[in-house]
Amino acid sequence: MATALIEYQDASPEVRAVYDDIMATRQTDWVNNFWKALARDPAALKRTWESIKQIMAPGTLDALTKEMIYLAVSVTNQCGYCIASHSAAARKKGMTEAMFAELMAVVGMANESNRLAAGYQVEIDQQFK
Amino acid sequence: MATALIEYQDASPEVRAVYDDIMATRQTDWVNNFWKALARDPAALKRTWESIKQIMAPGTLDALTKEMIYLAVSVTNQCGYCIASHSAAARKKGMTEAMFAELMAVVGMANESNRLAAGYQVEIDQQFK
């Protein structure tokens, strides 16, 4: 059963504060379902949002690169919700269709070669140790 | 049993041609074990190398970004060889320790939130469809 979502008007002040910060940080006027579900556990909502906010802020890697790495992991894990939401987020941050295609090609190839390395039981080169 | 590696001096002309192209493309004077193992199957060696060469060449994404995406996938899949070889490759292409730390933070968080989305059975927002 899909988790019942907590809408803004039904949310506690604590939850609303997180929703407000999500919208302010992302410069949007809505909150996506992931957060409305996680709001069932206000402590998890706050902890997860604050971690993501810190982690996804531009640093030595820019925001778009981080978003594409997030998407690469989500595709590898076959997480339907995450693929939908993070490909939308990456597009909003500037990922073009050409960039998405290149990202997918790398993700596909990495998943392939990961298994070739494992199946052939390749030993790690001295140079990589 | 680790696959017996095919060294340059023992390789067929067909395999040597791939090794030469790997070293020329990467501007190195050695070939890592992954390729020496895959050389047991010369057709797979050639096909895989040509695909990787094409996919990893700079395009709308630069070579370092591609390498970091490759590493993100390898970490998600727990592939020991791939983590060792692709973190070395990313460093060679300019990944600093700060960039690696940010990459790892994103990979960790994505793996966490992928499970939160799945476990809470979050439905995809209309805006993402």
Place this chain on the structure above:
Amino acid sequence: MATALIEYQDASPEVRAVYDDIMATRQTDWVNNFWKALARDPAALKRTWESIKQIMAPGTLDALTKEMIYLAVSVTNQCGYCIASHSAAARKKGMTEAMFAELMAVVGMANESNRLAAGYQVEIDQQFK
């Protein structure tokens, strides 16, 4: 194509015997789709049910703890059917919303730290060997 389900009235005596045991063991009057699909292979139905019945029976771990572990694995594997069925089963056995939230927090964090350990290539401490 979803596997055609074998309903009780259409089932062979061998399959009915398993269905009867499932309902008696679980104290329900219906059988869920997983078993009706697996009934295409009566030997697998019987073997799988008998293994699950044995494994999930209370032992040094109680039935609810076992069900939550089952759910933790299903969430990690992104198995939609399994998440739906085992969160229902866990709730029936007494998992409250607060317990579910704590379970999910642990599952999320474990999936995150598993990748941090792999990506940082952390060596196993002598104390853990």
Place this chain on the structure above:
Amino acid sequence: MATALIEYQDASPEVRAVYDDIMATRQTDWVNNFWKALARDPAALKRTWESIKQIMAPGTLDALTKEMIYLAVSVTNQCGYCIASHSAAARKKGMTEAMFAELMAVVGMANESNRLAAGYQVEIDQQFK
């Protein structure tokens, strides 16, 4: 800490009976570590062995095909022990180096295209429903 292995001379009659059946079925004079570890839990040892014996016996699929499927799964899951033991088992049952190479090529490609299908969010064709 690796699980302490239970050697034949130290095993209970119940465990010895399983070891004997493993050796008789496989026509070998030794038991591999997987079983000696699992013997810490005699009920699991017996249940797992009997399931594997039933599942891996030749049926409409021959023993070698089954062993290669087992190996394909183990490679996909990056299970080091399983890759080592099941590639040895498959070779014993007749897998040549050429067959192994073809198996690995299929496993690699399937892991790649699985992610392409997920990342491009491809909808299932009516013909496949």
Place this chain on the structure above:
Amino acid sequence: MATALIEYQDASPEVRAVYDDIMATRQTDWVNNFWKALARDPAALKRTWESIKQIMAPGTLDALTKEMIYLAVSVTNQCGYCIASHSAAARKKGMTEAMFAELMAVVGMANESNRLAAGYQVEIDQQFK
């Protein structure tokens, strides 16, 4: 958002050539959605199709065995699209319901024993090194 599919009548000559080869090779008069989505990136379409065509052609392993290995990987990865398309493909190549059931039993057991080996931290036998 599901990737917009490129239909034959809207495709460039380069994409049509791949579609034509897919239909000719598979002796069908339609192309499934996977390729129509991948056609957003014509280079990836061509590269992926040529790799799959080469890899899936009968060799020392027959076409049906290869298709079943593909399916085993897809099931392990929980890829919904891939399970639907490759179980259809395997059936077309001759997989009976009995063969499918045996395949699934092996895939299930391999996924189980992979975790038993990892969790019990079983060391690789000398005989397998």
Place this chain on the structure above:
Amino acid sequence: MATALIEYQDASPEVRAVYDDIMATRQTDWVNNFWKALARDPAALKRTWESIKQIMAPGTLDALTKEMIYLAVSVTNQCGYCIASHSAAARKKGMTEAMFAELMAVVGMANESNRLAAGYQVEIDQQFK
């Protein structure tokens, strides 16, 4: 290359404060390698430790149950370091060998049935929606 570990005597005051809190919380006099590696990124060290400390504290689930769920996820993901460290942690918190065996049986079976549900393409029962 394994990440260079930061020992207590070489650590900054910020890192030492986390190490001190880890030792105080766990009532030990040493810090395991995971944290010494993560200390390369002091912000990640602090964020991850505070999250884990909050998540793993006894709540409606006791500390041992949480630790076993952590282990179940680590086994499913084949994370060698995590299996070693969390099985040690669980034993310290009271997990007996019998409990470990039951945990492993559930983890193995869940991984098996997750693939049976996916491969048979079982539709979610109305009762679970």
